[in-house]
Amino acid sequence: MTADDNQRDKDQTPPRPSRLRDAWRVLIGRAGNGSDNGGLAPAAPRGIEYPQAALIGALIGGLPGPAIVLDRDARVIAYNEAATSLAPTLRVGEPALITLRMPELVDAIRRAGLRRERQRVEFFERVPLDRWFEAFVTPVMLPGGNDARSQILLMTFNDLTPLRRVEEMRADFIANASHELRTPLAALLGFIETLQGPAKNDVAAREKFLGIMQQQATRMARLIDDLLSLSRIELNAHLQPSTPLDLAPVVRQVADGLLTLARDRDVEIKVAVPSEPLIVYGDRDELIRALENLVENALKYAAAGKRVDITLSRAQTRAGMPEARIAVRDYGPGIAPEHLPRLTERFYRVDVADSRAQGGTGLGLALVKHVVNRHGGRVSIESTPGAGASFVMHLPLPTGNFGETRDTLDKSMT
Ligand SMILES: Nc1ncnc2c1ncn2[C@@H]1O[C@H](COP(=O)(O)OP(=O)(O)OP(=O)(O)O)[C@@H](O)[C@H]1O
Ligand SMILES: [Mg+2]
Secondary structure (H helix, E strand, O other), X not given: OOXXXXXXXXXXXXXXXXXXXXXXXXXXOOOOOXXXXXXXOOOOOOOOOOOOHHHHHHHHHOOOOOXXXXXXXXXXXXXXXXXXXXXXXXXXXXEXXXXXXXXXXXXXXXHHHHHOOOEEEEEEEOOOOOEEEEEEEEEEEOOOOOOHHHEEEEEEEEEOHHXXXXXXXXXXXXXXXXXXXXXXXXXXXXXXHHHHOOOOOOHHHHHHHHHHHHHHHHHHHHHHHHHHHXXXXXXXXXXXXXXXXXXXXXXXXXXXXXXXXHHHOOOEEEEEOXXXXXXXXXXXXXXXXXXXXXXXXXXXXXHHHOEEEEEEEEEEOOOOOEEEEEEEEEOOOOOOHHHHHHOOOOOOOOOHHHHHHOOOOOOHHHHHHXXXXXXXXXXXXXXXXXXXXXXXXXEEOOOOOHHHHHHHHHHHHO
């Protein structure tokens, strides 16, 4: 396109109806200035077209959430930085209703303008991400004037997304927990009915059923125990343990405690710990429980590998900080990569039937993650399907005077 074409295009553009333009100029306080750009302010110098706009812009600039100020005719006077993430095409001087297309919001702006009362609405945005907002549209009368220009609308927004997510998680959690409890409960009720009715005088059946009932009741008790432990650990998540703890005895205690299960499953447990103490600030019971779950998992789901290695070692984080690592390595079927990121979610199981058959509730790895997080560490999981899996607890080692920590440990143990 040549410069001439450009000129021709401009000539052919229908002129803006002049009465509308004049009215608009009056509204934004620029009446009679022929050298402007048609009354529309560019995006960058926000809030300069309206008397007091600079003050309004500075004030809402200090608000943490999105805020937009409109004039009586719903044109944008000013907006803050946070508002641009909500409505990227906002422009000072332009009608807000073009940019803010959510019908609930448009209605609220209209109602607030008409009734001069604060309106609250909730709306949902799908693009670019699912987000929920609540918006308040508050009519404000600027001091020192009682004309139309003094009546402005202040719009503020709260992002309700985190709150909604927590609500969804809570609902999911209750649904999962109830489902897990209902299964053994239904089995118990079924057996009680059978024992009261058809099997009333059948001694052999009674013995068998009582055994199963005990198993189911134990499973329910375990589920409740695990849920309570999880919520206790979560409650204390912000309190890092402060007692020095040598990890080698923890590892040995867990391995010894699971020897019977290992024998039953025909699996050999190999333990490797360093000769010198490896001391972290830790909660002994919590770490034992977490490690027990990792070793128990290896014995339950990877018995086919016939061997489980538990290795305690001193290492360094990627940032060069000292850490202790407790690795539980098995040689079983391994875990497909798509499951790895979700394994530490509550109730997540690769094979629900297999886990249930083993008395599992799917809370074990969630507990491990929470325990390790509370200790300021992290859990890593690696697996090659067909070649086993490795679960590692990374726990930060104190960086201060190590000797001092040992002294405290020695004292606390005497
Ligand atoms: N070493 C492993 N090899 C293969 N799969 C594993 C291994 N460890 C865990 N898994 C899979 O991860 C799932 C989640 O484990 P998690 O410990 O959280 O729950 P669970 O063992 O099923 O129940 P719970 O620990 O509450 O008894 C298991 O159900 C299993 O499918
Ligand atoms: Mg488990």
